[in-house]
Each structure stands twice: as structure tokens, then as C-alpha cells.
Amino acid sequence: MAAATKEKPATSRKLRRYQLGGYRFISPAVIMMVALIIYPMIYGVYLSFYNTNLVNKWKFVGLKYYLQAFTQSEFYTSVLLTFLFMILVVAGHFIIGFILASVLNKKFVGRTIFRVIFMLPWLFPETVIALLFTWIMNPMYGVLNSILKSLGIISSNISWLGSAQLAFPSVVAVCIWKGYPLVMTMILSGLQGISSDLYEAARIDGANKWKQFLNVTVPGLKPVLTTTIILDSVWWFKQYTLVYTMTGGGPGTATDLISLNIYGTAFNDLRFGKAAAWGIIVFVICYLISKVYRMVLKDE
Template identity: 85%
Template sequence: MTNKKKTSFKRTEKYQRTGYKFIAPGLLMMVLLIIYPMLYGAYLSFYNTNLVNKWKFVGFKYYLEAFTKPEFYTSVLLTFWFMILVVAGHFVIGFLLASTLNKKFHGRTIFRVIFMLPWLFPETVIALLFTWIMNPMYGVLNSILKSLGIISSNVSWLGSAKFAFPAVVAVCIWKGYPLVMTMILSGLQSISHDLYEAAEIDGANKWQQFLHVTVPGLKPVMTTTLILDSVWWFKQYTLVYTMTGGGPGTATNLISLNIYGTAFNDLRFGKAAAWGIIVFVICYLISKLYRMVLKDD
């Protein structure tokens, strides 16, 4: 090997070592905060344990229970229904607002900031705010609806099995639509206006332009957004727990709340870990399904 090649090889090795040093802190944090907890959770799922003085190996018992007991099925199906309604609401509102904000009009920037506000507030703050708004005694929602003649007496929005689930879904839609709105808006702005002009010259109407220009242009953004939004709200915990705690009864007992109660109320950490692993697999399958359905031809 010539001296020139040796020098080049050493320089490349030096650059590689420098690169490893730069990524080492991030990699270490990923291992400590993501990979290790996941591996430890998988380990716990094989034990009946309270993490203190009880460690009994049970193998795949909790995994089998999840597929044989109706408690798990009921909670997962409720979570799927919750996710479908929330994500659908996000995309309907997000697409309508993104389409409007993509047009040129006076004060557009101000409206973009205003419509982004729900996403900027912490989930706990929003949950407490809407708990106050929906309070059956002094909540402003009942006052407004009574003044409009829609209801004649106060409604316990979060204390009724009939209204708690729709109320929580509505709040989650309001909280999460800005993410979808922003992603779709960025996708709309990335589509060249020349494509619309060419389609118009070819005789395409607005609907045909939407189907053959807008939809294909938004497909990559829509796929990513759909996966992120679905997984995020499938494992939603904070908003629902703060507003209803999973009640009344099991009306809003999503799988995330069920897992939390199993671990920290019943102190059955092994069972909770097993169910958490199953939820992780479900979220992975959701993303794979979306990619299969929305893949490019």
C-alpha cells in the first residue's frame, strides 16, 4: 500500500471515529430510555411479580390470558373504535383547514398560528380545561346549550356512560387536529402549481385535479401522518385518564388505562408488561397495514 493510500485510509478512520463519538451520546440515551425498558418489560412479562418480593415464573401465561379473556378484547376493541373516530376527525378537520389556509388571503399567518394552538398546550392542561367546561354544575357547555334551547337540564358529560366516550373523543379530536393540518398543509405547498395548470389545460375539472394531482402528491405525507396519528392515539393515556379515569364503569377504559391500572393499582407488573408488549405489536401491525394499503403502485 502506497503512502498516499495509507494516509487516505487513516484519515477515513479518523473521520469514522469522530462520527461515532458524535452519535454516541444519542445512541446511549436511546439504549437507556427505549431499548433497555423494552427488553426489561419483555423480561417482566414472563413473571408474576410486584417488583419487590414476589417473582414467580409463569412463562406465556399472561399472553395466553390476553387472547382468552374478554377483558383484553373489550378494552382493545374500545381503543380501536376510539382511534378510528379520533383519527378520522383529525383528517376531516385537518384537511379542510389545510385547504383553506393554503389559499392566499389577508391574515393567513395569524389564522395558521391560532389553529395550531391546541397542539401547543400540554394534554393535562387541556384535559383539566375541558373537565371544567363540561362540569355538570357550573360548566359553560351546559349554560350555552341551555341558553340555545338544545337541552333543558344540566348534563353530566363525563359522568354518564352515554356521553363520556363521545365527549372524550371530541376533546381528543380538538387536541390533535393541528398535527394533521400542518402535515397536509406542508404537503399541499410542495405540489407544484404547474401540475394544476397542466391538468386544467387538459380539461380536468376541480374534482379530477383533486384525484389525479392533489391525492398522489399528498400520498407520502398522508401515509406518514396516518401512521403517526393512529399509533399516537391508540396508546393515548393522559387526556382520557385525567378527564374520566377510564370511567364511568368501563365506558372509556382504553387499553393504556387498563395496563396502567393492572400495574400500579393491582401491582401485577408481569401481566401489565405482557399486555404492553402485545399493544406494541398491534401498533407495529397497524403501521404495516397502512403501508400495504397505501403503497405506491
């Protein structure tokens, strides 16, 4: 009896040491998350209540900047432009990604090589892609104008990024090219998870290709599509690097996405409180986007 009593505390101490070991392993990651994610978010909320330049100006304004966001046309214009940008880019990703994934899901010689080639845009840093296409679209020595002129499509050089009408679609096209590999890879993994027996059963039941797509492919891809569309939409709604490097938000306000607007407010106008408030609103918008997608694409 006494031996059993002594054994129990020893086992309990060993269990506590085992649990403490687990906490020690995860503590570096937790500390990094607190330092790099949680603390900046809390500090951003704190800043949003002040009119401050972070140096010698700290004036409490409460909810002023949040209320201004819903009364200023500048905010609405920038958010609507960002929504349009997100919709076009995500739609382009899914159209191209689905077509390429369907092709790469078939068996043919050199399939692995083509998979690597089509993944390349996602592997390059956004700054490199932006600078590359800035040179390609240069109105004086850009290769795009040279190719189009040699094909007889245009007669004179076009300023793709300097025109208020062409800058936005040009940036959208580059962002589609940069981001489609993620969607392609996710859809390809989903297609490979659908059993060929389901397609065979559908063919036996007399289903044509379109009905097989609607009744077999789409339901099989639904979990993958839900995750992918949420990640892709939120990522491109808050896009900054590509657009800023290519156009800086110009010409005028043609590509002035909300992320660029917030950056300019903070680091050009030194109105960090207003920028923080608008950043918090964008965070809420991104959360609502994911919430709406989950509601629409939920499993019946």
C-alpha cells in the first residue's frame, strides 16, 4: 500500500515534467507570435484613438478616425477600388488555375516539368516580379510594345503604367500572373483526391462531361475551394508590394488601393492614428470576407 502511494507522486511529478517540456518547446513560437503579431495589433488599436506622429504629438481623439472613415469619400473610393481589384485578380486566378490544374491532372510526357514551370511565378519575390514587368511595360524600351508593334497590333508605343485607363488593368494582369500558381496547386491536389471510380459510376449512369463536373468534381473540390478562395481573397485585398512598386498608387488615384492609402497616410502625412484606424477597419473587412465565404460555401 505504502509502495503504491510513493509510486503515485513520482508518476505525477514525471507527468508534470513532461507537460513543462512541451510548454518549453512551444514557448519560442508563442513569444515570437506575441512580439510580431499580437502586440503590434494591440498597439495599432491603441494608436487609432490618438492624433499622433509617434514623436511629440499625442492628442486623444477617441473614435474620430473610425467615424471619418464612414463619412469620407476617399475611404469609400479606395475600398471599392480594392474590392474590384480583389474580385478581378481572384477570378483570374481561379479561371487560369482551374484550366491548368485540369490539364496537369492528366497523364502525359513531361507533366512534372510543366508543373515546375507553371509554379515559377509564385516562387519569385513580389518586388522582382514588379520590377520585371515595369521594364517589360516601359513605354520607351519595353519589350511588350516592341512585340505588339511587330505583330501590327499597335502603331505607337503605349504607356501601360502611366495611363489612368491602362494602369489598373495592367496591374491586375500582373497580379493574376503572379498568383495563379497557388490556386492551380490547391485545385490540382483536390482533383487528385477525387476517386476515378466516381467518374466511372457517373458515366455508367449516363452523365456527360458537364454533369460529371457539376456532380462529381465540384463537390469533391468544395473543401479545397473554400480554403483557397478565402486565402486568395484576403491576401490580394491587402496587396501592397506589387502595386506600390509598379505604380505607387498612380497615375492620380487609378491604382490607389486601401493598403497604399494607409501607407501614405502613415508615412507621408505622418498621421499614424488615422492610418491605424483604417488598418483596423481593413482587418475587420478581411475577417468579414472569410466569414461570408464560409457561409456561402458551407457544407449542406
